[in-house]
Amino acid sequence: MHSNKSKHLVIAPHHDDEIIGCGGTIAKAIQNGDQARIIIVTMGEFSGIDGSIENNVDIREKECRRACGIIGTQDIHFLKEKDRDLTYRRDLVEKVMMHIDEYEPDYVYYPHSEEADRDHRIVNEVTGEALFLSRSHFLRNKKRTNRIKRCLQYEVWTPLTTYQFACDISGVIDQKIEALNAYKSQGAILHLENGVKGLNAYRGMQAGTDFAEIFKF
C-alpha cells in the first residue's frame, strides 16, 4: 500500500539551529506520522562553555539528542566540522549528498542565504550545491534523487524579508520551547526562549495565527 507519510531532512550548522529554524514544523510533521533526520554540521566546540573542547562537544551532542528527542526524532548525524572555521568544500557537499541519496527525503530544510552568521551562509551554499548535484545528470554512476518535493530555507539569526510558506506551529509551540530549553548551555548565554517565541509570535501575527515558522523556497 502506498504510504503518504513524508521524510524530512534538516541540515543545521550548529546544535540548536534545527530547533530555532524549523523545530515546530518538524514536531508537527512527526506528530502526523512523518519521519525526520537531523544533520548537525559543526562540533559546537566554541559554545561559551568552560572546559575542554571534547567536553564542550560532548555536552552539545547530549543536549542535541535531548532536544531532538522532545520533537520526536533520534535520527541525528554529526558531521563534526570545526565551529567558526567552516569553509565551502567539495567533500562536505558530498557528505550532504550522501544523506540525500540514502535517506531520500521529501523535504529538505537549511538556513537561508542572507543569514549574518558565516557558518550559516556556508551551510546554505553547501546544501544548495548538494541539492543541485543530487538532481543533476552531471555525475555518472550516481542515482539521481528525484523524490524531493520542496526545499525550505529557514531563518535563525537574520529574519527573512520575504517568504513563501508559513507553518502554523501554535499546537506545538510548548514542545518547541521545551526542546529549545534542552540546550541548557546555550540558554545560559542567550535568552533563547524569549527571542524565539517572540519571532514565532511575530510570524504568527503575519500568518493569522498564534505562532508560525516561515520559509523561503
Ligand SMILES: [Zn+2]
Ligand atoms: Zn548557528
